Amino acid sequence: MNITRENVDAVNAVVKVDIAKEDYSDKVEKILTDYRKTANIPGFRKGHVPMGMVKKQYGKAVLVDEVNKLLQEALNKYLTEEKLDVLAQPLPKKQDEIDWDADNFSFEFELGLAPEFEVNLKGKKAITQYNIVADNKMIDEQIERLQKKYGKLISQDTVEKNSEVTGTFTNEEKEINNTVTLFLDKFKSKSTAKLFVGAKVGDVITLKTKGLYENELDLTRVLNISAEEAKDLDIEVLFTITEVNKRELAELNQELFDKLFGKDEITSEAELKARIKEDAENQFVQQADQKFLNDVTEYLIENTKFDLPAEFLTKWMQAASEEEIDEEKAKEQYEKSEKSLRCQLIEGKIAKEHNIEVSVVDLKNHAQDMIKAQMAQFGQPNPSEKELDDIARRILSNTEEARRISEQLVSQKLLAVYKENANIKVKEVTYEKFVKEVYGDK
Template identity: 65%
Template sequence: MNISKEQVDDLNAVVTVDIAKEDYSEKVDKILMDYRKNANIPGFRKGHVPMGLVKKQYGKAVLVDEVNKLLQDALNKYLTEEKLDVLGNPLPKEQENFDWETENYSFEFELGLAPKFEVKLGGKKAITHYKIVANDEMIENQLKTIQKQYGKLVPKDVAEKEDLVAGTFVNEEKEINNTATVELEKIKGKKNLDKFLKAKVGDTITLKTKGLFTDDHNLINALKINQDEAHDLDIEVSFTVSEINTQELADLDQELFDKLYGPGVITSVTDLKAKIKEDAEKQFVQQSDQQLLNAITEHTLENTNFELPVEFLQKWIRATGEQPLTEDEAKDEYEKSEKGLRYQLIEGKIINDNNLQVTFEELKDFAKDLIKGQMAQFGQNSPEEKELEDIAARILSNQDEVKRMSEQLMSQKLLNFYKENAKLKTKEVTFDEFIKEVYK
């Protein structure tokens, strides 16, 4: 067997695999001998079928199968030994007048080669890394939410604008009949709010759904309809009041502090506000980091230029698609996936050049940290090491979980690498400012 490579250009090559009779004949003969021993052909005793008849019936199929196996093994071994960084898979070239009746064969494969390039994380313009902080307004709102959550409902005869009014929404034509509790703070417009404020238990008021709430999600919950139905819904509904309650806020005292965080952890309102701020900003880190990953992805794509074997890749898409594709369809598919392919190559180079590999020990520690976090949510703050090891072992026996966690861990490694090596500027913003700037 002989394998040779012709370099067409920097991104394309053709590999030729020459297979001679001596490369496959022994294996083919052995398989045919086994066929002969077990063949059941009318007129012949088992094991006494003439070899000529066996070859005539099975010879070509066995030959084709063995040559193809030999070909794939040789090609894969060659690509590995030569350290050829290929995109997609080798594509067999069509050969006119190919004849299996000859004894020696020659096969050609087109290769699309990965480009050579350098990744530049630095640049003239720094990438913004947002630090999202919890401002006083957010902390006060969260404080009030906690007081409401741990407070109690007190019945009333007449509603005020911060009260809760329970009742039933009805519209016979749309088959709406749903009991719900309305937070009057979320009612939109003075005209609508006044109708609730004037009503007493047992009264029925008529409302227009369009512009009834400050948020469409409130309308979805109040009427028990789906999002599509809620969009631009403009009908009349009746609302019969069954209850009016005011939310009496819980006192900000030691009893509440202990309920929230355990005995003695928080001892003052100042401590509670500091804890609310700390917890909120921990949650914001994930959003800030994800935005940074997105920004660096765009930066590297814009600043890392290289050519791709476009024609080969479009041909490969046509050859490997689940459904037959025209040239134009394959071109469209390539254009949709090109950006993702480019970033895969960039990310792969960063990982390889900087040895950002995930070891099994790192993966096990990562799994154990995730387990501890989940157990803490259920009040188990000090699990034994053996218990963690056993649970981690079960999780890591699932290949899908291993793949998912490996991707998470690699993403974290890349993020840490970017923070240390990319040109960044930190910008402190509130959550609302972050949303406005990033998602506009």
């Protein structure tokens, strides 16, 4: 057997595999001999069928099968030994119909090679790393929400600006009939809230659904309809008031502190504000990190230039597709996936250069950390090691879940590399300003 490679260019190559008779003849002969021992052919006793008849009936199929096995084994071994970094799988080149009556065979395969390139993390333009802080306004609003949550409801005769108004939305034509509690400051327009002020139990208020809320999800909630039904809904609905209450804020005292954080964990308003600030900013870190990771990734894709075997990958996508697609469709699929492929190659190179790996121990520890955080949310802050081990084992036995956790860990390790090596400017902002800068006014 002889294997040769011709490099077409930096990212394309053709491998030729020559298979001679001596490479496969012994295997084919052995299989046919075994067939002869077990073949059931009318007119002959088992084991006494003439070899010529066995070869005539089975020889061609056995030959094809063995040559194909030999071909795949040789090709895989060659790629491994030559340490070729290939993209996708080798594609057999189109050739004239194979003469299986010949002794020697030649096969050619197209290869798409991973490009050689350098990654420069320190670009001229600095990438913003946001440090999101909780300002006094946010802390005060959170404290007020907690006071409302643990406060008392006091019944009212008439609706005031800060009242909680319970009632039923109805519309016969759309079969809407849903009881809900409304907060007047949630309406998109202040003029809508004014319709309620001064109203009493039993009063009926007519509202237009169009523009009632800033977010259509709020409309789906109060009317109990689907998102599809809420989209562009423009009808009148009636709201019949059945209850009016005022929320008396809970006092900022030790009783409230203990309810929120456990006995004597917090003992003053100053400590409460510090704790709320700390918890909020810990949550902001994840959002800031994700933004930074996205920005570095975009920068690397934009500024790391290399060629890809586009024509080869397009043909491979066409050949590998589960459903038959034409060349134009395959090209469209390639163009959609090219950015993702570039990202994978860049991240793979960075991971290799910085020895980023995910071990079984890493997976287990990360899974256990996730489990502990979730259990703490449900009031189980101290699970036993056996509980953690059992749950982690179940999670990681799911291949898809294990892959997802592994990708999370790689992202975390890449993030650490970027923070250490990229050209960064740190920008401290409030959460409100962060949202405006990153997502625009919403």
